[in-house]
Amino acid sequence: MTVIKMTAAEVARKVIENKELFILDVRNKDAFEDWKIEGHSFDYLNIPYFDLLDGVDEILPKLPTDKDVLVVCAKEGSSLMVAEMVSEAGRDVFYLEGGMKSWSAYLEPIKVGNLTGGGELYQFVRLGKGCLSYMVISEGEAAIIDAVRFTEVFTNFAKEKNVEIKHVFDTHLHADHISGGRHIAEATGATYYLPPKDAEEVVFDYTPLEDGLTVKVGASQIEVGALYSPGHTIGSTSFIVDSKYLLTGDILFIDSIGRPDLAGLAEDWVGDLRETLYRRYRELAEDLIVLPAHFMIIEELNEDGTVAKRLGDLFAENHGLNIESEEEFRHTVTDNLPPQPNAYEQIRQVNMGKITPDNDEQTEMEIGPNRCAVR
Amino acid sequence: MEVNQVLDAKGLACPMPIVRTKKAMDTLESNQILEVQVTDKGALADLTAWTAAAGHTLLEHKEEADVLTFYIKKA
Numbered sequence: 001m002t003v004i005k006m007t008a009a010e011v012a013r014k015v016i017e018n019k020e021l022f023i024l025d026v027r028n029k030d031a032f033e034d035w036k037i038e039g040h041s042f043d044y045l046n047i048p049y050f051d052l053l054d055g056v057d058e059i060l061p062k063l064p065t066d067k068d069v070l071v072v073c074a075k076e077g078s079s080l081m082v083a084e085m086v087s088e089a090g091r092d093v094f095y096l097e098g099g100m101k102s103w104s105a106y107l108e109p110i111k112v113g114n115l116t117g118g119g120e121l122y123q124f125v126r127l128g129k130g131c132l133s134y135m136v137i138s139e140g141e142a143a144i145i146d147a148v149r150f151t152e153v154f155t156n157f158a159k160e161k162n163v164e165i166k167h168v169f170d171t172h173l174h175a176d177h178i179s180g181g182r183h184i185a186e187a188t189g190a191t192y193y194l195p196p197k198d199a200e201e202v203v204f205d206y207t208p209l210e211d212g213l214t215v216k217v218g219a220s221q222i223e224v225g226a227l228y229s230p231g232h233t234i235g236s237t238s239f240i241v242d243s244k245y246l247l248t249g250d251i252l253f254i255d256s257i258g259r260p261d262l263a264g265l266a267e268d269w270v271g272d273l274r275e276t277l278y279r280r281y282r283e284l285a286e287d288l289i290v291l292p293a294h295f296m297i298i299e300e301l302n303e304d305g306t307v308a309k310r311l312g313d314l315f316a317e318n319h320g321l322n323i324e325s326e327e328e329f330r331h332t333v334t335d336n337l338p339p340q341p342n343a344y345e346q347i348r349q350v351n352m353g354k355i356t357p358d359n360d361e362q363t364e365m366e367i368g369p370n371r372c373a374v375r
Numbered sequence: 376m377e378v379n380q381v382l383d384a385k386g387l388a389c390p391m392p393i394v395r396t397k398k399a400m401d402t403l404e405s406n407q408i409l410e411v412q413v414t415d416k417g418a419l420a421d422l423t424a425w426t427a428a429a430g431h432t433l434l435e436h437k438e439e440a441d442v443l444t445f446y447i448k449k450a
Contacts, residue, residue, distance in 0.1 A: 028424045050393045050425035074417055078390040364416070 003083045006070055006094040008106035012127050015039045015298070016108065016305035020067045024059070026052065026082050027073050027100070035368045037072060037096075037103055037128070038298040049078035056085045068094055075099040101363055103128040107153045109135075110305050112291065115242045119222045123291060123306050124153065130295050130370045131177050132307055136241055139218030143167040144190075145239060145247055146293045147180040149362060154184055165190045167215050167224070170351075171249030171293060172236040173198035175262040176341035176370040178362050179351050182206070195228075195235030198263075203353040209237050229280055231273025232258035232372070234265070246288040246311055251276055253292045254300040254309050256373035257320030259337055262344055266334045274329055277321055286312030294370050319375065333374050342368040376434065376446060379407040385414045385442060392418045393425055396447070400431065403449045408434065411445040419443055 020041045025032050026049035073079040076099040083095040112121045119138035134145040142163040165188040170181045185192035193209040211228035222242050229238040232250040239247040250258045260269040288311045295307045323329040343365040349355045382399045384392040392413045426433045430450040
């Protein structure tokens with residue numbers, strides 16, 4: 001029977017459209033348990049490829065015949081080998097082109113909504129890593145917030161939409177993934193903004209992203225306004241777009257809140273985090289739609305694949321916004337934190353411009369989930 | 376340590392380092408030692424896990440100038 005290639009884009013459609021898929025993940029057990037392709041209706045079997053060198057007969061009964069079977073490994077080679085063995089045993093089977101490496105890199109642009117005067121807001125969902133980037137488009141101009149390192153996805157999208165990228169923002173100095181912001185700005189002549197309190201050690205020029213700064217995108221009144229909201233980092237800044245959307249960076253997620261320890265100062269910043277979540281955000285309109293910079297679990301995706309929810313609903317439902325005692329809050333966000341993201345200290349160095357690893361090294365650093373939240 | 380066979384798997388990508396290692400091990404006698412040289416970083420976790428699963432003993436591994444070297448004693 002046949003071996004068929006499946007791309008990361010095709011897997012992404014299956015996640016977003018809630019389709020069934022059976023994943024035969026042939027990476028080693030630790031790698032699988034740490035990080036895998038998540039889908040609402042996906043089933044899994046994890047058997048390392050090196051346990052299948054003598055044949056796949058033992059696992060054949062475990063592979064369903066009524067749904068697609070996708071073999072997945074780190075980079076592709078092993079999944080292709082196993083897929084060929086399964087195929088020789090008489091079954092149709094898919095393998096993931098580029099493996100988890102390409103899954104980690106894939107971005108799906110999804111329209112979140114319309115803005116005043118014909119503008120549009122897009123969310124770029126990086127399903128494999130749980131990163132979310134944004135593009136505000138209006139009258140031939142664009143602003144980008146929290147771009148990941150695959151800069152061409154953004155510049156090509158802007159070209160397709162016939163808009164010029166004018167402003168590029170990072171809500172904070174990221175620790176889980178490598179920012180593409182600075183490079184997009186260099187390539188397009190856009191202004192690159194970074195919160196100065198996060199940028200004390202950076203080795204490149206940037207425009208300070210200060211509380212209250214506003215930029216207009218296009219000639220109309222679409223405003224992107226900065227709101228200082230420290231806690232995940234000391235510089236963390238949120239954005240209000242068109243008085244309708246609240247881009248929270250890594251401060252507030254749909255089902256969790258930001259962790260304060262990734263820059264090494266959990267104890268110092270827990271007060272800031274509390275202040276931002278329990279006072280500053282409380283002063284905002286509850287009808288704002290929250291758009292975070294990450295999701296952690298597949299349940300945070302809406303039916304159309306976006307990650308977005310009304311602020312008022314989060315006040316009611318998000319556990320991290322409903323911890324009355326300050327002491328308990330402190331305890332929650334500083335004790336028993338999940339492991340830190342892979343290579344987070346190196347990633348911070350890259351984002352400060354202090355080290356410039358090649359593409360393969362960047363891929364290696366970004367392996368695994370983002371782990372920016374505490375729940 | 377007396378090495379009975381050296382396998383040069385440098386430059387090979389997953390799954391080839393382990394496929395070659397398995398083939399080489401099949402030609403060895405019990406308690407003989409295979410030296411495996413690889414450059415694929417993923418081999419560290421995979422070779423370690425494979426060795427344990429196959430019942431062999433990983434005597435030592437080292438990393439020098441991007442080359443990972445393993446010494447595996449056959450069960």
